[in-house]
Structures are given as structure tokens and as C-alpha cells.
Amino acid sequence: MKIALIGYGKMGKTIESIALERGHTVDLKIDIDSIGDLTKENLLQCDAAIEFTGPHSAKENITSCLNAGIPVVSGSTGWLEDWAEVEYLCKEKNGSFLYASNFSVGVNIFFEVNKKLAQLMKGHPGYSVTMEEIHHTQKKDAPSGTAITLAEQILQEIPVKKKWVNNETVDPQELSIISKREDPAPGTHSIKYSSAVDDIEIIHTAHSRNGFALGAVLAAEYIYNKKGIFNMKDILGIS
Numbered sequence: 001m002k003i004a005l006i007g008y009g010k011m012g013k014t015i016e017s018i019a020l021e022r023g024h025t026v027d028l029k030i031d032i033d034s035i036g037d038l039t040k041e042n043l044l045q046c047d048a049a050i051e052f053t054g055p056h057s058a059k060e061n062i063t064s065c066l067n068a069g070i071p072v073v074s075g076s077t078g079w080l081e082d083w084a085e086v087e088y089l090c091k092e093k094n095g096s097f098l099y100a101s102n103f104s105v106g107v108n109i110f111f112e113v114n115k116k117l118a119q120l121m122k123g124h125p126g127y128s129v130t131m132e133e134i135h136h137t138q139k140k141d142a143p144s145g146t147a148i149t150l151a152e153q154i155l156q157e158i159p160v161k162k163k164w165v166n167n168e169t170v171d172p173q174e175l176s177i178i179s180k181r182e183d184p185a186p187g188t189h190s191i192k193y194s195s196a197v198d199d200i201e202i203i204h205t206a207h208s209r210n211g212f213a214l215g216a217v218l219a220a221e222y223i224y225n226k227k228g229i230f231n232m233k234d235i236l237g238i239s
């Protein structure tokens, strides 16, 4: 497959090496200093685009790909207030788009464990639930997109929790997410249920960026000859 990489930072570079290992070629590399090369003509030389830039540029880059008619995978976090617009454009153009707040296969399994644990815990008010996420100091958004997904899964299952907050809280209606920034930390997420007698804790720790990069390349392989809007569950066959 011929891949266009939009965003050639930490993730873009890791994705490039995984893509090459899997027999693909990277035929277009776009970063902030070469944004002028993000043209329909250049995109059409590629089979799929993988976008990892950041919160302020994701929507525009995804839009360029959909307008060019090229399948696009995005992992940029912090732009989801524009989701409806991107979804509309993808449908209008009969395009192909896959977004994941976290491309790691392990994290996507962790999402399922989190949902199941929350279902089991909702009938046990003696346990209080808290979350923690740890990332490197260059991360621009807090809490992480993954922590927000985990928190929203818990809010859906445990009716007493009405919203998440990004600080410690004593309000029983609030779910506390503590964000820590330290180096080096590719990403740790933990959820802890504590009672007077015991604790139950689940933790996912990424050892490197390779897991995210592999998931992004698998996603490009998955969507490049499909039409529609997809997520990691489609790739992993989780219903």
C-alpha cells in the first residue's frame, strides 16, 4: 500500500517504520513546514492517509483527505467537538474514515474489561471509583483521549456518577481523573475501585509507541478498500 503520512512527529516517524516493516511504502510525508504539499493531486498518488498531528489541525487535514477521496485514519486527540462535521462530510463524499482515541490493540481490549468491570461494580455502592492517567510532559491535552473514553464508559454503567472532572473530588456524583505528566511515559491508565475492605484495580501500561503505530497501520490496511466510518472494534471484531 502507498501511504501518506500527515504529521511527521513522534507518532508519524514510528508509523513510518512499522509501515515499512509491513511491506508498505510512504509516498507522501506532510508536516508543518510542508503543509503546501497536502494537495488533492499528491494525495491521489497514495492508497490511504494516516493523520497524527494534534488537536488544532486534525479536522482540516481529515477534511482535505475526504475531499480528495482518499481513505483516512486519524489518531489526533482533542478535536472531537468537530466530529459531527467530519462524519457528515465522510457520508456526503462516500468516503472512508477511521478514528481511534487509542490505536493500541491492548487498550482496546482494556476498554472492554473496563466496561465489564463497571457493569459488575454498579450494584456495589461500598466501592468508590477513581482514575489516573500518566503521560510524557510534551502531551498537549489533559485528560488523555483514552482517559475520556474510559471515563465515559464508567459514566454509562454507574448511574450515580454524573460527570468526570480532571481533579480530585469528594462529590460522589463526580468521577475523578488525575492526570500526571512525567518522562518517559508513553501512556498508563488505571481505574481503581476502593472499599473499606479491599481494592480492585485494572491498569494498562504502554511500553512504547509501537503498539499505537501498529494499530494505525492495521487500520489503514483495513479501510483502504472500504467505504464508511469505522473504529478499532471493527478491526478487532469486538461487537
Ligand SMILES: NC(=O)c1ccc[n+]([C@@H]2O[C@H](COP(=O)([O-])OP(=O)(O)OC[C@H]3O[C@@H](n4cnc5c(N)ncnc54)[C@H](O)[C@@H]3O)[C@@H](O)[C@H]2O)c1
Pocket: 006, 007, 008, 009, 010, 011, 012, 030, 031, 032, 035, 052, 053, 054, 055, 057, 061, 074, 075, 076, 077, 078, 100, 101, 102, 103, 104, 212
Ligand atoms: N490515537 C492514538 O493511539 C495516539 C497515540 C499517540 C499520540 N496520539 C495523538 O497524536 C497526535 C500527535 O502525537 P505525537 O506524539 O506524534 O506529537 P508530535 O508533536 O511529536 O507530532 C505532531 C507532528 O505534527 C506536526 N504538525 C502540527 N500541525 C500540523 C499541520 N497543520 N499539518 C501537518 N503537520 C502538523 C508537528 O510539526 C509535529 O511534527 C497528538 O494529538 C497525540 O495526542 C494518539
